[in-house]
Amino acid sequence: MTRKDEGVKAQIGQLRQQINYHNYRYYVLDDPEIPDSEYDRLLRELQALEAEHPELITPDSPTQRVGAQPLKEFSEVRHVVPMLSLGNAFSDEEMADFDERVRKLLGEEQIEYAAEPKLDGLAINLRYERGVLVQGATRGDGHRGEDVTSNVRTIGAIPLRLQGDEWPGVLEVRGEIFMPKQGFEELNERARNKGEKTFANPRNAAAGSLRQLDPKITATRPLSFYAYGWGELSVDRLADSYSASMAVLKGLGMPVSPEQQVVQGLEGCLAYFEAMAQKRDSLEYEIDGVVFKVNDLEQQQRLGYVSRAPRWAIARKFPAQEALTVVKDVEFQVGRTGAVTPVARLQPVEVGGVVVRNATLHNMDEVRKKDVRIGDTVYVRRAGDVIPEIVRVLPERRPKDAREVVLPAHCPVCGSDVIKPEGEAVARCTGGLFCPAQRKEAIKHFASRRAMDIEGLGDKLVEQLVDQELIRDPADLYSLTREQLTGLERMGEKSAQNLLDALARSKETTLAHFLYALGIREVGEATSQTLARQFGSLEALEKATEEQLQETPDVGPIVATHIAAFFRQPHNREVIEKLLGAGIHWPEVEVPPEEQQALAGKTFVLTGSLSRPRSEIKAELQELGARVAGSVSKKTDYVVAGEAAGSKLEKARELGVTILDEEQMDKLLAEIT
Ligand code: I6G
Numbered sequence: 001m002t003r004k005d006e007g008v009k010a011q012i013g014q015l016r017q018q019i020n021y022h023n024y025r026y027y028v029l030d031d032p033e034i035p036d037s038e039y040d041r042l043l044r045e046l047q048a049l050e051a052e053h054p055e056l057i058t059p060d061s062p063t064q065r066v067g068a069q070p071l072k073e074f075s076e077v078r079h080v081v082p083m084l085s086l087g088n089a090f091s092d093e094e095m096a097d098f099d100e101r102v103r104k105l106l107g108e109e110q111i112e113y114a115a116e117p118k119l120d121g122l123a124i125n126l127r128y129e130r131g132v133l134v135q136g137a138t139r140g141d142g143h144r145g146e147d148v149t150s151n152v153r154t155i156g157a158i159p160l161r162l163q164g165d166e167w168p169g170v171l172e173v174r175g176e177i178f179m180p181k182q183g184f185e186e187l188n189e190r191a192r193n194k195g196e197k198t199f200a201n202p203r204n205a206a207a208g209s210l211r212q213l214d215p216k217i218t219a220t221r222p223l224s225f226y227a228y229g230w231g232e233l234s235v236d237r238l239a240d241s242y243s244a245s246m247a248v249l250k251g252l253g254m255p256v257s258p259e260q261q262v263v264q265g266l267e268g269c270l271a272y273f274e275a276m277a278q279k280r281d282s283l284e285y286e287i288d289g290v291v292f293k294v295n296d297l298e299q300q301q302r303l304g305y306v307s308r309a310p311r312w313a314i315a316r317k318f319p320a321q322e323a324l325t326v327v328k329d330v331e332f333q334v335g336r337t338g339a340v341t342p343v344a345r346l347q348p349v350e351v352g353g354v355v356v357r358n359a360t361l362h363n364m365d366e367v368r369k370k371d372v373r374i375g376d377t378v379y380v381r382r383a384g385d386v387i388p389e390i391v392r393v394l395p396e397r398r399p400k401d402a403r404e405v406v407l408p409a410h411c412p413v414c415g416s417d418v419i420k421p422e423g424e425a426v427a428r429c430t431g432g433l434f435c436p437a438q439r440k441e442a443i444k445h446f447a448s449r450r451a452m453d454i455e456g457l458g459d460k461l462v463e464q465l466v467d468q469e470l471i472r473d474p475a476d477l478y479s480l481t482r483e484q485l486t487g488l489e490r491m492g493e494k495s496a497q498n499l500l501d502a503l504a505r506s507k508e509t510t511l512a513h514f515l516y517a518l519g520i521r522e523v524g525e526a527t528s529q530t531l532a533r534q535f536g537s538l539e540a541l542e543k544a545t546e547e548q549l550q551e552t553p554d555v556g557p558i559v560a561t562h563i564a565a566f567f568r569q570p571h572n573r574e575v576i577e578k579l580l581g582a583g584i585h586w587p588e589v590e591v592p593p594e595e596q597q598a599l600a601g602k603t604f605v606l607t608g609s610l611s612r613p614r615s616e617i618k619a620e621l622q623e624l625g626a627r628v629a630g631s632v633s634k635k636t637d638y639v640v641a642g643e644a645a646g647s648k649l650e651k652a653r654e655l656g657v658t659i660l661d662e663e664q665m666d667k668l669l670a671e672i673t
Pocket of ligand 1: 123
């Protein structure tokens with residue numbers, strides 16, 4: 001080897017070490033040191049060097065995650081140490097039985113347990129030989145699984161090489177591959193837009209992604225990984241306890257759940273379970289329970305196994321999130337913009353501790369795709385606080401008299417024609433504000449917190465007011481009298497006065513809030529802010545042509561058409577006049593000259609889960625003249641990526657856009673203000 005070659009080899013070695021270190025900071029410590037753009041620069045530098053010296057490429061190089069050719073089928077892997085399953089506990093009593101059994105067998109008063117959430121993904125065995133990942137295998141039947149090495153290698157959270165050099169010669173790490181909720185939503189959204197099949201839940205999406213024969217497809221899926229155990233080891237043990245062993249694995253570069261905790265006795269287990277049940281919806285990934293393990297490995301050994309499960313561990317499961325029920329009917333709901341949405345009325349069923357009676361079917365394309373008919377037995381699923389969904393039909397249980405779902409020709413609320421434009425999934429009522437359903441939704445939107453923020457004007461109250469014909473449009477709210485209000489159901493003197501006070505307070509607003517409250521199609525909070533900033537006054541906006549509107553950042557031809565059409569409608573102009581006549585006002589919009597705005601001309605995209613509401617961050621950026629867009633393109637200057645950022649972050653990396661985490665963004669803002 002020449003001197004020059006030696007130099008290149010050393011440079012390649014150094015780059016790989018740097019990249020692996022930054023991967024560790026990102027996936028394991030959750031504390032990246034450098035922005036993604038810098039990481040990408042390192043990776044590109046390594047790629048360039050390896051392209052010039054292909055003889056120096058090794059399988060554990062960070063450039064070699066994707067690259068294997070598609071397989072014809074997966075080959076079988078025999079697990080040296082079987083991959084067992086866990087016993088389940090479905091109640092506190094069953095947990096107490098488990099704890100009592102363990103205490104009796106060990107002859108101890110109180111047991112120390114290691115606790116962590118049970119991820120809803122799929123189990124994997126990762127085999128490292130001399131620190132290098134050589135195989136990834138699914139659990140299969142516990143004794144034989146499938147070799148999914150090429151796919152596992154594409155998952156950024158799984159190290160191709162262990163950190164440092166103090167690893168056992170053979171180390172099998174076991175854990176869960178999962179798809180974070182946001183990545184799952186985005187994946188399904190993309191599939192829906194392309195008319196492709198969607199996944200029923202993140203678990204199926206993770207399993208489907210890992211079982212792709214072409215690793216290039218797996219590489220596009222937002223998969224992640226947490227370790228929770230080990231299989232074959234060339235050493236006796238990693239440490240004396242489970243928690244210490246996990247710390248060793250973490251030190252070797254394996255991501256482990258940040259929720260892992262050591263708890264004392266049954267009481268500690270019950271408290272941890274309760275806390276995790278509370279936290280469940282706010283986690284970025286789905287969990288279906290909590291796993292408790294006797295922490296001391298010597299105690300684990302004494303307890304041993306029963307049939308195919310360890311006696312020293314148990315999964316305390318949450319109530320199921322999916323249940324079987326029957327579709328009694330499908331009705332159509334009309335939304336604020338006239339969207340006519342099919343909603344399944346179900347035989348009431350308890351799902352995850354909540355009684356579910358209705359499930360959304362999104363649109364008629366979805367009804368056809370899932371082939372839902374009235375009378376069908378279906379799986380319903382609820383996750384977090386989202387509207388329950390029908391996952392799939394059980395065709396074998398379809399009764400002979402099952403009825404097809406038919407889109408009504410006329411609006412079920414006002415009788416106007418329902419149209420479904422060619423190529424659009426959504427059907428709409430053409431009644432506009434003549435339609436009481438649209439009227440109600442428009443008024444609810446007008447009163448909502450982010451619009452006019454009329455405290456105490458809830459959905460039920462709006463419905464009563466419209467049904468009793470006390471109001472027809474948002475402006476009528478401001479002429480409601482105390483007598484009219486006290487005549488309503490469950491409305492005392494005090495509540496009536498509170499509402500009148502809230503209405504009076506809401507009159508003092510901002511142009512952006514007012515525009516948003518008008519409920520113009522496709523004009524959300526961000527666009528309202530940009531419009532307010534761009535035009536400065538309502539009069540200027542009302543007079544703007546579609547061409548002028550399109551000069552506003554984020555406003556394309558469709559949005560411009562909606563805005564112009566809204567202000568052309570005599571009815572809308574009348575309502576606006578009435579609102580202004582009622583005393584709604586706002587301070588003049590100060591539009592600082594562009595050159596004085598620190599972020600003028602810069603485009604930001606926010607993605608992932610951020611610590612503050614997006615609307616708040618957006619407003620802050622816009623205040624400084626930045627444009628906040630919804631998708632990443634070559635024109636994007638910065639992507640602010642929170643936890644579990646998915647496809648937008650990927651795109652930003654591809655395009656070499658500067659990526660900031662929240663802290664880096666805050667720093668940037670602090671520097672320029
Ligand atoms: O399926 C599992 C999920 C989580 C596990 C598991 C786990 O620990 C947190 N641990 C073991 C030992 C097994 N299955 C067999």
